[in-house]
Amino acid sequence: MAYATPRAATQGRCIYYGTVLHFLRDPGTQQDPAAWQLFDPGALVVGADGRVEWVGPEGEVPPELGDGTPVDHRGKLIVPGFVDAHLHASQVDVIASYGEQLLQWLEKYVFPAEKAFVDIDHSRIISGLFLDTLLASGTTTATVHPTVHKASVDAFFEEAENRSMRMLSGKVLMDREPYAPPDLKDPSVEQAEADTRELIGRWHQKGRLTYSITPRFAPSSTESLLQMVGRVYQEMPDLWLQTHAAENTEEVDTVKELFGGRSYIDVYDRYGMLGNRSLYAHSIYIDDQDRTRLSQSGSTIAFCPTSNLFLGSGLFNLDAARAAGVRVGLGTDIGGGTSYSMLATLNEAYKVLALQQQKLSAMRGFYLATLGGAEALYFEDRIGNFQTGKEADFVVLDWAATPVLKRRTEVSADFQERLFALMTLGDERAVRATYVLGQERYSNTNQIAVPPR
Numbered sequence: 027m028a029y030a031t032p033r034a035a036t037q038g039r040c041i042y043y044g045t046v047l048h049f050l051r052d053p054g055t056q057q058d059p060a061a062w063q064l065f066d067p068g069a070l071v072v073g074a075d076g077r078v079e080w081v082g083p084e085g086e087v088p089p090e091l092g093d094g095t096p097v098d099h100r101g102k103l104i105v106p107g108f109v110d111a112h113l114h115a116s117q118v119d120v121i122a123s124y125g126e127q128l129l130q131w132l133e134k135y136v137f138p139a140e141k142a143f144v145d146i147d148h149s150r151i152i153s154g155l156f157l158d159t160l161l162a163s164g165t166t167t168a169t170v171h172p173t174v175h176k177a178s179v180d181a182f183f184e185e186a187e188n189r190s191m192r193m194l195s196g197k198v199l200m201d202r203e204p205y206a207p208p209d210l211k212d213p214s215v216e217q218a219e220a221d222t223r224e225l226i227g228r229w230h231q232k233g234r235l236t237y238s239i240t241p242r243f244a245p246s247s248t249e250s251l252l253q254m255v256g257r258v259y260q261e262m263p264d265l266w267l268q269t270h271a272a273e274n275t276e277e278v279d280t281v282k283e284l285f286g287g288r289s290y291i292d293v294y295d296r297y298g299m300l301g302n303r304s305l306y307a308h309s310i311y312i313d314d315q316d317r318t319r320l321s322q323s324g325s326t327i328a329f330c331p332t333s334n335l336f337l338g339s340g341l342f343n344l345d346a347a348r349a350a351g352v353r354v355g356l357g358t359d360i361g362g363g364t365s366y367s368m369l370a371t372l373n374e375a376y377k378v379l380a381l382q383q384q385k386l387s388a389m390r391g392f393y394l395a396t397l398g399g400a401e402a403l404y405f406e407d408r409i410g411n412f413q414t415g416k417e418a419d420f421v422v423l424d425w426a427a428t429p430v431l432k433r434r435t436e437v438s439a440d441f442q443e444r445l446f447a448l449m450t451l452g453d454e455r456a457v458r459a460t461y462v463l464g465q466e467r468y469s470n471t472n473q474i475a476v477p478p479r
């Protein structure tokens with residue numbers, strides 16, 4: 027499946043020349059200029075161990091690092107690898123499925139596709155295609171839902187390990203009909219817990235892989251399943267947790283009927299599921315009390331604009347979440363989402379916010395797609411920017427990828443205008459190369475090998 031040959035492991039220090047941009051914190055709505063560093067022209071020095079050794083202006087590489095092999099990306103933009111805070115490896119084949127909103131879309135398209143993942147060979151083929159597509163889109167880290175099948179988790183982590191990618195995932199848990207169909211259900215809470223613990227033992231903190239306990243969402247969960255999830259999550263302080271929340275009004279009404287409670291977030295809170303390293307995809311229909319609770323508990327949100335528009339779910343209020351101090355990452359939510367590209371996702375995020383009289387600057391957009399995502403996944407100490415010692419995952423973007431983008435770039439007055447054009451007009455075509463731990467894992471001179479059906 028791998029189509030990009032990594033650099034030889036013996037290759038030592040490299041110096042990547044190009045325009046380098048990274049973030050130290052959220053630029054906010056006021057465009058805080060101390061939140062980013064832009065080196066134009068710049069250089070990024072990566073050691074033989076795949077970690078960042080230095081970043082700065084092109085002419086100022088420290089002499090003791092000057093023996094690195096030069097790699098010429100001048101005229102291109104080098105940014106940290108994109109972080110996709112929410113998507114489904116099991117939904118490769120249901121992207122672009124017509125005509126339904128969340129609950130009916132799951133039933134009609136998603137669940138039939140997920141049943142095939144009982145087969146490990148199918149899981150491997152799709153996981154490989156999925157990860158190669160992420161690399162081709164400039165995404166180097168993601169938090170991913172596979173299916174209820176253990177094979178889907180094993181296959182996904184094996185393929186991620188083969189590519190040295192920092193990935194989070196965990197077996198999907200669901201046990202309540204009709205929101206979990208009978209042939210995609212955990213047979214019992216005891217079995218769901220045993221399977222989860224077995225997979226944690228096999229994969230959690232193995233290299234760059236992280237286990238995230240993954241109840242699908244409240245409607246497909248019995249109370250005893252959520253109790254188990256909260257108990258295991260609380261028991262293991264270094265365990266991650268991912269699920270969906272408050273995506274669709276019919277779903278919100280269903281949760282109210284099944285669980286009562288003040289709010290959807292309140293239901294998860296009741297079972298001890300909020301806390302550091304817990305992520306709630308969508309969180310559209312939440313109020314200030316929920317935002318305060320998410321912020322205080324250290325819980326995070328994945329904002330998935332293309333999915334929220336495609337499934338007609340609603341508009342996420344980014345400014346309110348950030349004002350409350352909630353960590354927010356950006357997610358494609360494939361296959362509800364319509365593009366693997368974080369650039370295309372930013373383009374739609376801008377429009378979702380415009381409909382709410384909010385603005386998304388290019389600087390804040392690129393922060394969300396890089397360091398913001400790392401913060402939402404609690405990995406800001408390892409990835410997300412080019413501070414010394416960080417893991418050197420990065421993407422090289424081409425300002426001239428399409429004629430429209432090339433022309434718009436040429437007439438731009440300054441860097442931020444250019445960057446906004448890239449965020450609005452760019453997609454996977456703008457990705458020239460993607461590096462993982464300093465190794466080239468994708469180049470646009472190679473095409474993805476799509477496996478036959």
Ligand SMILES: [Zn+2]
Pocket residue numbers: 112113114270307359362
């Ligand atoms: Zn999702």
